[in-house]
Amino acid sequence: MTIEVRNIVKQYGAFKALDNVDLRVADGELLALLGPSGSGKTSLLRIIAGLDWPDAGEVSFDGENALARGAGERHVGFVFQHYALFRHMSVFENVAFGLRVQPRAVRKSEAQIRARVKELLDLVQLDWLANRYPSQLSGGQRQRIALARALAIEPRILLLDEPFGALDAKVRKELRQWLRTLHEEIHVTSIFVTHDQEEALEVANRVVVMDKGKIEQIGTPGDVYDNPATAFVHSFIGESIVLPVDVRDGQVKLGHRPLNIDAGSAVGPSKLFVRRHDMQIGPVGEGAFEGTVRRVRTFGPIQRADIALSDDDTLVEIDAPRDRPLTTGDAISLQPRRYRIFAGQE
């Protein structure tokens, strides 16, 4: 099932939650909507599900207008951050719910329902919990049951709203892996919302980065990390060193000192972004920046150092391999191997 979202606008009072959003999701894709809170990612997901309605714009599934149908008629599986399991029902009944509420004409027989629920509980590897109640399960188990429940109606699209947001770090990691594998097995078009970049980059085929109701970039995880399209994406994904620079006549200046690097297309006050591990350390006089090592920590294969730049004493944090050990007080130079300059200092 393909999903197409066109010119969606959603406003809450004076707050623009979604500002002219366009998005196409290919069949069988596992897409992440990534952004800080308030970026509009959950609003977009809820509009696709039919739980909210846009003020303007179109949503279509396989070319068919989805806005003409309510949430119950869109055949969309929705998984909530806080599970939203029915607490008065056993795990079995929770999963069976979507099958039991079908109109009598199409409803499966009791035996068929039992078989289907069993199959789903096997799929999420929790068949041994069928008779428990939600309150007796751990967070990770609850979320897997919520997923099984959503899959029971054979949804054409699966939507997950911060599915691992309420879980602790370890369970989160396991479930991420598990969701990937599951998606490879059932291959239903899926969109999940997250504010955790690691989660988005690790799980999704494609990542949509959002900020302030707009899509900043759509691309593969490699793309958004290596070739950020905007200053926002660069600073939101991965750790970056950000320096305010001024670009005049193709020359990049940090304070009053020209840096010997290419300006690209930026003009005027801009920001220079460099990944922490993209700073090459060299002897004084051989790089774009000069500085003094203030503090060094080692993490496994890397050493992380705070360097005070000689120009204006700005502290930058860099990651370097340990083959050239740094000590506090060393005078060094830094040369960015890769960098981006984005115009504007917002």
Added chain:
Amino acid sequence: MGLTLTWLSLLILIPLAGLFVKTADLSLSQFFDTVTSSRTLHALRISFGLAFAAALVNLVAGLIIVWALVRYRFPGRRLFDAIVDIPFALPTAVAGIALTTLFAQNGWLGAPLASLGIKVAFTPLGIFLAMVFIGIPFVVRTVQPVLIDLDVEIEEAAVCLGASRWQTITRVIIPSLTPAILTGFALAFARAVGEYGSVIFIAGNLPNVSEIAPLLIVIRLSEFRYADATAIAVVMLVVSFLIILLLNRLQRWAQTRALAVS
């Protein structure tokens, strides 16, 4: 633990034991004569039957009120919310006199009803009405916090799974509220059974027609037939206890199925 038991004994158990001790003044046959006399039986039937009916009405009306107070935002919502507590706070005699005035044959509501041939004041219907009045806050106040805690996401989940509005209400919302609903029902019922002040004004108090058991007890007391009074009290106590026990059981059963998801 010891403190709790001491408190409980001082405040509840010892007075109740006194009741049984006093009743023991009667011989077994005297006891049976008292409690099976037609006047006593009628009074008991009026008290328990109408209290049960009133609690049922409160259950339905209470749920509707709770739903409106929790789920809708309308002007005056806070005021309505406060008004719900009035039957708690109002002296029962005041409530009784107010209801009687309102529903008497020349009252604001009583007159139009009388023209339709419906007589409210000084009939069992009046008793029922008073019981509904004093019981309503119990249902509202026990269900309200639970409904507030009930996540809207639960309903959204049901809708996404294809449930109709009716299915969502009957299969998801009401079952989630069941323990609180039962508690509210039990409290409203218990209050109505024991209600005296507001009822006696509107009841008319005709023996065998509109006389409630608590009133009969007071009448026996004023006749200095203390043992007879306590005999009726014992019957009320035992029946109430059994009903509340039953409701408790039901509630525990509902609760084990609905431990809070936390």
